[in-house]
Amino acid sequence: MSEPLVMIPGLMADARLFLPQMVWLGAERSCQVCVAARGETVEQMSEAMMPGLPEKFALLGHGLGGDIALDIVRRVPERVTRMVLMATDPFSEPPQQAVERETRMVMARAGRLVEAMAQEIPVAAVADSPWRDEIMALVQDMALGLGEGVFLRQSRALQRRPDQQKTMRKVRLPALVLAGRQDPLMPLRRQEFTATLMPYGQFQIIEDAGNLSPLEQPEAVSQAIEDFLNGPMLLR
Template structure:
């Protein structure tokens, strides 16, 4: 009798698709890796509902990168009994700040959207993605793959996802209630979601382990797939909570 593989839901970030997770997923063949698509969904809550509605299994492991990490936390808020393991990569947990910081974020995102509508998604990506990777990755085939991924999206999808991020819920109060084995991972050179934020986040979670990926920016699952997969292997090997049945155990 064969044992079914544990579903591992890999939630993508802003303007990301399965390619963002592909290299890491290929190194985790013993898990049933799945990457949802956000389509025109424009709130973090709607994205979380989509994840739950599209997953028939009662239990699954959950990993979210960047915006996907915020969606993962919202999935846990809605259905903690279904999540065996949680991984949060290069992400955040706080709502949009108030005052000048909020206006700076709104205007920055609006400028990128305007460029996408006027010059095309790839031209916008040339500006945006430069700050999303380790400096050594700029101009490499990996950087081109990121631009290709951005170009596969439409400005209307970009607008929907910006709307979701600007309206993101605050998960601060949730962190202390997450008791499943948790991985908090960040690229050392991530300037978009810096390491200091992940150190605080891991410290607020009772069963979290912090992993720092060296020589990586924000796109760690693409930039350092082997290091990310190694950290995820160790995370997925951690014992399940007694809440979950033996049927949810990894193969």
């Protein structure tokens, strides 16, 4: 069997974010989902995951999960065989965005988590489709399942996230950046630049998808990940 795939969901998402990919890929490799529920920084979250990781593995991270994936590569580059990043921002959070995030955190503390999430991931973040409402309902359900405490810790981690450009330039492994064509939260140009930062980075666009492409276009995303994972290994 191929190397395990460690999947790290983004803000307030659980394993259901990657359920289509787990079904698609699960026949040929084990899939392990790690939710960032402990720690208040990217570094603390990656450290909390370390004891449960396989000896050798591929990484898939979405949003905050991508930031954590990069920090895992920084810690144990010899254990990671390849990496997929989705909707991941390798830069530290700008002050204005940090202020806006603080406002949403105040809302969550006041018992308005659903309202905070509606601002965090608005309907416009998902490309128009017949299943857009179903995806947004799942976003709310995942958030309520994880709860206010996880929202606050993950939000704080995003506020404090490090600039990971230096780490990315040292990533000596195959890396794929998958970007939704209609993602308003993470512009295509930013994601393409993310791919160029890595010596062996590849960039691929998922059509008719926004910020949550694993759910919006599950077949296209699953096929892209499968093709990448089955590609040639990099001898190091």
